[in-house]
Amino acid sequence: MDLKEIQNLIKFVANSGVAEVKLEMDDVKITIRTTLEGNVTETTYVQQMPNHTPLQQAVAPQQIVAAAPVAEVAPVVENSHYITIKSPIIGTFYRRPSPDKPMFVEVGKTIAKGDVLCVIEAMKLFNEIESEVSGKIVKILVDDMSPVEFDQPLFLVDPS
Incomplete structure (x- = not known):
């Protein structure tokens, strides 16, 4: 679920007159609360659920990317x-x-x-x-x- 979909959901709930909506999907949990009086107060909680991919696979590409710029900056000719x-x-x-x-x-x-x-x-x-x-x-x-x-x-x- 991207940011635009979340914003549309908030607008929909605010206009519908519902006090609270909870939505749980595979990787996202969203709670939207509004007050039904004259002024509408929106409270949105977006919680990213943990991804169940193995840690080694998730970390390895980041380590490779982070190591490359360091190697380029390291050479010091005068020293x-x-x-x-x-x-x-x-x-x-x-x-x-x-x-x-x-x-x-x-x-x-x-x-x-x-x-x-x-x-x-x-x-x-x-x-x-x-x-x-x-x-x-x-x-x-x-x-x-x-x-x-x-x-x-x-x-x-x-x-x-």
Whole structure:
């Protein structure tokens, strides 16, 4: 049922003088209530019923569509000699262990393999993200306390 059909149904019920109409179809449930006095008040509830298709089939095309634009935006020509440290999980990015502590790393700081760069909170667990390379932090790509996605670039490191 499309929007035009719903609008026509509302007009029909308002003109018919009926106080309430309930309509249930395969994937839509609609309730329309009106008052029969001088001024007509319309209340419409449209509820989309759950689709019983398997979740894997419904989600897979969206994942493919969402992945394509990210791949096109990713190339960065001027930073080609830098190493990108990416998020290994989905969560909230924190640059410090707690609000009263100093930042783990700053731009220009030299890091070694195994140094903690940030913390990512996922499901109330705080995961320390350690560096897998040695070098110098060139750029921090994410703001503190921001949500991050899996494989999202977090830091640019100059390995030289």
